[in-house]
Amino acid sequence: MMKNKFLVLMILGIVFITSCSDDDDKDSPKDFNGIYSTTSTERVLDLRYSDVVFIGKSVDFNSVDGKSATLKLQGVVPGESETVFSDVQLVENNSVYTFVAENKNDVRTVALEGSIVKGKLTVDVDVKFVQNELMKKWKLSTVKMTWLPKDYYLVEGKLNTGGVATLLSLGGGMLLKQYLQDVAFLEDGNIVATYNAAVATDENPEPDADWRLSELNLAHYYVKDDICYVYPNVEMIMQQVEADKIGRSTGSDPMLSLLEQLLTGGIPVYFEITKGTGTKADAIYMYLNEVLLKSLKPLIPFIGGLVPGDYEIPILKVPMQPIIDNLPGALDVTTELKVGLKCNAIE
Template structure:
């Protein structure tokens, strides 16, 4: 019986097909098959969390300082229109998608695209203006939002029509001031052990002293004095707070602290701290990277012994607040003031800070270290906790 040659023919065709598919006619691999297109090279996530290898330059609001610690995704298919996805850039928005952005070829580089000027409104009503100087090229995205405007809220537009608030002055008659604290412990007998020395201490929390942890830690006389002193001193250091329409929080503060004549200054709107309101709460978002950068910039002129590594460690512990913000409840008072305060659920991040603050105290204040340690331990048996500031509407203070 004669054997057919079809199997051999099919095998030959298959092998030839494989060989031809791997050859571009010049004896080498096909470059078109392995090199991405310009659109593919540009479409990726850009970040400025990895200094000095940042791929993102982001100017947000009118600040001349780039906004750090951000991620932005850029996508394009035809190099004519593009989409930006901002991750936790706009306060209160986990993702902000800006689509249908017009792209143009740059005149100074063949692989560079520029964005056309455009104003968009996000889902929460924030108006963003993207400047035409914004551009993208492989490995680098530069965005300039020349204007950022949030919808007016009760803090950015108070009863005076402004975003400025003053700390409530201290009242000698009632001992009320700007610091609001409602802290109660769970009654019981507790034994605490100092992790460094191994010493133990037994604390008796009774229904009578459960509502005054500070006096329990310092003693009734010193505790009472400390609370009154703090209420009187705070307004001499922090005078006003401004909730700007671009989402920044600014402070008017005494640069000389408690020494010498007062030198009132207003912090620049450099994106150190943002805010937004939602569901009858005020959310405050600290920007770790921006705060550390500001500290480093001021360190040479500062007499503070606090190192940037210490600050970085402290702020990192507050990471639970970094994306969505620290939630402050809002309470309107009969005298026209407004109190914003953190609740019991936010006590843990604050307690984490106390031991760190102990090591940062200057030498002349090291006597407070045992008190901070004791307050930290008492925090573990907290039944109820509220801490905040009481503010009154104000006009913009004079320079």
């Protein structure tokens, strides 16, 4: 009898110890704390924005009690360097912890859904902004440019700043229409465009147009104080460029790194909307001003390095090199510089 009791107790003890050991070995959300990135191999972030892959971003995950967590989306929501979700409840199922959360304010609602396991955080983000004047599709009409003073020569005796503004305003729209049809500002903060992806080659220098709608998450926007801040995702754009076989590498490029650094806070795009009357649609003039363009001066040497030294601008028969050499000086004395697109609303 004693042997039987001892045997039963021993079996129960083994079962108890084994079950405790299983619990101890089980990963807890507290073990998953850290920053997850779309470029990391140790803490992988699988991020989707509007159900489309979104690269070049990171999310900070932190759980104190293993039951809830704080998630910080870094540079994911347009106009926000960080979007914080606090006290997000974690639901466990077969060692996978899932969560659903929402962050809402006066201008937008951010819905969050995802899961986390050891080494990988999956996050789906859906954003909806309140209606604004830009939130529609705009068809390209022409290009408009103003550059003051007008008499600073970029090519001595041949081309000054006023001449550049006039030429671009007269011919820029016609040229750009070969590559761009329209631009749309969506309610999720995305900017999409209908563009021509055709590539000229030596065998086919004038290919037929290949009009495509740009992918989501190449660029986002945020409207504040009547300024539209545009956030280009350089990594996503270069990935799209490679997909279109335009011939640009997505590798390390100092110009891209500098551009990304300069534009981290968003590109300030000013806009003026003229309300349509009767059958006439709304019109918009979206432009960059001298403040931003002067800040891009460090890019001029890189751009100059891409242009052959003997290159001449077609039709004008003006060499490009003097323009590049004199452009920094022209920007230094510039008092007003506006360059942008004039578009009409597509109802």
